[in-house]
Amino acid sequence: MTLEKTAAEARACTLCAAHLPLGPRPILRVSTTARLLITSQAPGTAAHVTGTPFNDPSGVRLRDWLGLTEDQFYDGTKLAILPMGLCYPGRLPQGGDLPPRPECAPLWHTRLLPLLPTIRLTLLVGTYAIAHTIGPGPMTNHVQNFRQHLPKYFPLPHPSWRTIGWAKRNPWFEEDVLPALKKEVTALFS
Numbered sequence: 001m002t003l004e005k006t007a008a009e010a011r012a013c014t015l016c017a018a019h020l021p022l023g024p025r026p027i028l029r030v031s032t033t034a035r036l037l038i039t040s041q042a043p044g045t046a047a048h049v050t051g052t053p054f055n056d057p058s059g060v061r062l063r064d065w066l067g068l069t070e071d072q073f074y075d076g077t078k079l080a081i082l083p084m085g086l087c088y089p090g091r092l093p094q095g096g097d098l099p100p101r102p103e104c105a106p107l108w109h110t111r112l113l114p115l116l117p118t119i120r121l122t123l124l125v126g127t128y129a130i131a132h133t134i135g136p137g138p139m140t141n142h143v144q145n146f147r148q149h150l151p152k153y154f155p156l157p158h159p160s161w162r163t164i165g166w167a168k169r170n171p172w173f174e175e176d177v178l179p180a181l182k183k184e185v186t187a188l189f190s
């Protein structure tokens with residue numbers, strides 16, 4: 001099965017439609033040439049409406065962390081995006097989005113990742129992507145120990161507004177992690 005066909009099947013997926021308040025709209029960006037992969041959480045409502053991932057303040061923050069312009073970030077020949085849940089999962093009663101649908105990554109990551117042979121570095125953005133790939137444990141510890149997972153993985157917090165306070169409490173993130181992250185990403189884009 002080619003990447004193109006498998007991605008088309010993923011975009012037509014309705015497996016967990018009964019659990020999705022806005023209905024299925026799988027959002028992914030994959031190519032056979034991308035060297036950087038972002039494995040994120042799940043699309044938010046803005047991405048659900050527009051079909052464009054990270055076109056919100058979280059995306060602005062993530063691009064700033066990576067040192068990428070919008071044009072670079074959305075250049076699908078260089079950067080792939082595959083969330084843990086491909087569709088918007090809905091809201092928690094207390095605020096914030098529900099977790100990515102649990103059936104999604106076992107179905108689509110399993111089929112799509114082997115079809116991305118040029119990926120050199122995967123950014124694990126948020127607790128769900130980190131736990132799925134690296135294993136359990138506090139997100140903060142995984143991010144602080146990011147060098148253990150290079151050159152294949154780079155764990156990161158989700159770039160939501162909540163990260164602003166977290167980064168203030170963990171100054172090593174801006175002092176140590178972000179410069180190293182920019183260096184890794186720049187090397188892949190050069």
Ligand code: SF4
Nearest residue numbers: 013015016086087104
């Ligand atoms: S969240 Fe994943 S499994 Fe559920 S409908 Fe969307 S693509 Fe299919």
